[in-house]
Amino acid sequence: MEHFAARVLSNRQIAESWRELVIDWPAQAPEPGQFLTVRASPRFDPLLRRPFAFAGFSRERCEASVIYQVRGEATRLLADLAAGARLDTIGPLGRAFPPPGKGERALLAGGGIGLGPVLFLAREFARRKREGVATGEDGLSPALACFGFRTAASVPAIEWPEGVRIYTDDGSAGFAGTPSSALAEEDAGPGRARIYACGPAAMLAALAALAKSRGWNASLSAEQWMACGVGACMGCALERADGAGFLRACADGPVFERDDIDWAAEAARAAR
Amino acid sequence: MQPTLSVQIGPLILENPVGVASGTFGYGSEYEALVELNALGAIYTKAVTLAPRPGNAIPRIVETPAGMLNSIGLANPGVEAFVEHKLPELKTRRAAVIANVAGASEEEYLAVLERLEEAAGPWISPPEGLPISACSARTGIDGYEINVSCPNVRHGGLAFGTDPIQVERLTAALRARTRRALIVKLTPNVADIAPIARAAEAGGADAVSLINTLVGMVIDVRRLRPVLAMGTGGLSGPAVRPVGVACAYKAARAVRIPVIGLGGIMCADDALQYLLAGARAVQVGTGTFVNPRTAEEVLCGIRAWMEREGVERVEAIAKMLA
Numbered sequence: 051m052e053h054f055a056a057r058v059l060s061n062r063q064i065a066e067s068w069r070e071l072v073i074d075w076p077a078q079a080p081e082p083g084q085f086l087t088v089r090a091s092p093r094f095d096p097l098l099r100r101p102f103a104f105a106g107f108s109r110e111r112c113e114a115s116v117i118y119q120v121r122g123e124a125t126r127l128l129a130d131l132a133a134g135a136r137l138d139t140i141g142p143l144g145r146a147f148p149p150p151g152k153g154e155r156a157l158l159a160g161g162g163i164g165l166g167p168v169l170f171l172a173r174e175f176a177r178r179k180r181e182g183v184a185t186g187e188d189g190l191s192p193a194l195a196c197f198g199f200r201t202a203a204s205v206p207a208i209e210w211p212e213g214v215r216i217y218t219d220d221g222s223a224g225f226a227g228t229p230s231s232a233l234a235e236e237d238a239g240p241g242r243a244r245i246y247a248c249g250p251a252a253m254l255a256a257l258a259a260l261a262k263s264r265g266w267n268a269s270l271s272a273e274q275w276m277a278c279g280v281g282a283c284m285g286c287a288l289e290r291a292d293g294a295g296f297l298r299a300c301a302d303g304p305v306f307e308r309d310d311i312d313w314a315a316e317a318a319r320a321a322r
Numbered sequence: 323m324q325p326t327l328s329v330q331i332g333p334l335i336l337e338n339p340v341g342v343a344s345g346t347f348g349y350g351s352e353y354e355a356l357v358e359l360n361a362l363g364a365i366y367t368k369a370v371t372l373a374p375r376p377g378n379a380i381p382r383i384v385e386t387p388a389g390m391l392n393s394i395g396l397a398n399p400g401v402e403a404f405v406e407h408k409l410p411e412l413k414t415r416r417a418a419v420i421a422n423v424a425g426a427s428e429e430e431y432l433a434v435l436e437r438l439e440e441a442a443g444p445w446i447s448p449p450e451g452l453p454i455s456a457c458s459a460r461t462g463i464d465g466y467e468i469n470v471s472c473p474n475v476r477h478g479g480l481a482f483g484t485d486p487i488q489v490e491r492l493t494a495a496l497r498a499r500t501r502r503a504l505i506v507k508l509t510p511n512v513a514d515i516a517p518i519a520r521a522a523e524a525g526g527a528d529a530v531s532l533i534n535t536l537v538g539m540v541i542d543v544r545r546l547r548p549v550l551a552m553g554t555g556g557l558s559g560p561a562v563r564p565v566g567v568a569c570a571y572k573a574a575r576a577v578r579i580p581v582i583g584l585g586g587i588m589c590a591d592d593a594l595q596y597l598l599a600g601a602r603a604v605q606v607g608t609g610t611f612v613n614p615r616t617a618e619e620v621l622c623g624i625r626a627w628m629e630r631e632g633v634e635r636v637e638a639i640a641k642m643l644a
Contacts, residue, residue: 051355051356052355052356053356053614053615089612089613094388094559094560094588094612095387095388096385097385097388097389097390097559097560097608097612098385098390098611098612099611099612138613140356140614274380274381275381275383275384275385276383277383277390277392277608277611278346278352278610278611279611280352280353280355280356280614281348281352282346282347282348282352282353282368282610283345283346283348283383283392283394283611284368284377284382284394284397285382285383285392285394286382286383287377287380287382287397288380289380294376295374295376295377295397296376296377296380296397301352319380322545322547
């Protein structure tokens with residue numbers, strides 16, 4: 051991890067309420083699932099750094115991107131950054147998605163604003179395919195990569211990797227339905243698939259349950275408020291599934307395995 | 323003129339007055355990639371308790387205007403794991419290592435301190451006038467900060483820290499068991515901090531550090547519930563700085579032992595406010611979350627200010643307040 055003043059290269063609206071921020075990345079190459087933190091303002095309100103998952107990284111151009119939603123003051127300030135502005139940045143942070151095991155099909159699912167890390171993973175698969183670097187069961191591509199959105203208006207206008215399937219709740223773009231239902235139609239046997247996902251807590255809980263019922267592995271990216279982002283403050287705790295305390299979203303995650311976290315409890319908490 | 327930055331806290335001379343506060347810096351290694359640990363005057367560890375503590379229910383943190391609330395609940399692996407996994411690495415630090423000790427009862431505080439004393443071995447008194455950072459033989463623990471001020475646990479914590487009689491008794495019992503620097507960390511959640519500071523001094527403390535966090539609450543008006551799972555939490559960050567400076571000012575006039583000031587320090591001027599109020603050293607806490615290099619920048623700024631003002635020693639700053 052490094053701490054530096056990144057230069058904003060672009061910062062544009064890509065969907066109804068989402069934006070893509072591209073910054074130069076002179077630091078260690080990030081991996082899909084990892085995140086960065088930024089200080090949205092040099093002043094003290096908002097105070098804390100904000101974490102964002104990498105949505106892409108170009109080795110050739112040394113550029114990294116994140117996709118974010120304008121939700122509060124910090125993201126409003128981010129949205130105001132023009133190309134050329136400097137952004138106080140720390141990264142890469144956290145645990146990345148692990149590679150698929152031998153003989154495992156990679157099943158990718160991104161939901162809503164959680165699309166970033168899964169998009170980055172799909173992009174990496176595509177890059178490796180182009181470069182002929184082996185990954186996953188067939189060595190070159192995920193068996194399935196789907197992204198779900200509410201309506202056509204929330205589907206980001208970006209360059210999607212080849213083979214990606216778009217789902218909308220109302221069928222106004224791509225297929226009608228959700229990534230979860232698409233993954234449920236997969237017929238891989240026990241131990242023959244690994245789900246990679248990020249999205250709403252309810253979606254992650256459904257996918258963890260699906261993986262469990264099929265005997266698949268699942269690497270799921272969780273979300274929690276953070277203060278330090280480096281494992282020091284214990285603020286971003288998530289409940290362990292085995293009841294033995296907590297894990298830190300920032301340093302033990304944000305990518306966790308199927309049985310690390312009680313995903314159903316997280317979904318219930320989010321719904322309260 | 324080169325100012326002298328070292329400051330004395332009981333038997334311990336810190337190379338410089340800027341430390342990083344307990345609970346905001348883990349055990350040091352968490353920030354190693356981002357912070358020049360050797361530049362720090364002291365590292366105050368995450369609180370150590372007798373048994374492992376998983377910590378409080380989630381969510382544990384929420385941002386507030388120019389601040390944050392936390393309700394971590396002293397999450398830590400317990401004294402045995404600290405001794406086994408953290409102490410070896412702490413022995414390699416140049417900065418003074420101050421172990422923050424917490425407990426739910428007097429017996430627990432004593433048991434933790436006794437175990438740490440046993441594990442670190444006897445205090446090796448540095449040669450006269452030498453900062454601990456210049457000593458070759460290090461034990462991994464150069465002092466203790468006694469946390470009698472955590473607002474986020476049911477037992478111990480605040481229950482001790484708001485009662486001068488208990489503070490004095492606990493401090494005296496701990497004093498009898500260590501020759502290392504003994505610092506008592508005080509809460510601002512009292513009507514008057516002076517009697518508590520005097521109680522720590524009477525018990526034999528080498529210094530008091532203040533302030534711990536202020537009790538606060540944020541309510542989610544859509545969900546009709548407090549945001550934090552525990553309801554309340556401890557407020558920190560720039561929002562609390564004026565409270566901390568006032569407490570340091572009062573405490574410094576109530577006791578002869580050094581005061582270590584903390585609460586909302588984000589830059590050198592903030593730290594200088596504490597030093598002018600009467601503190602001999604400072605800690606950076608929440609500021610590290612925002613900018614991991616805050617402590618380094620604070621130290622640079624204090625040095626530059628002393629050079630500019632022609633101040634030779636940190637202790638002299640306290641006498642400059644009009």
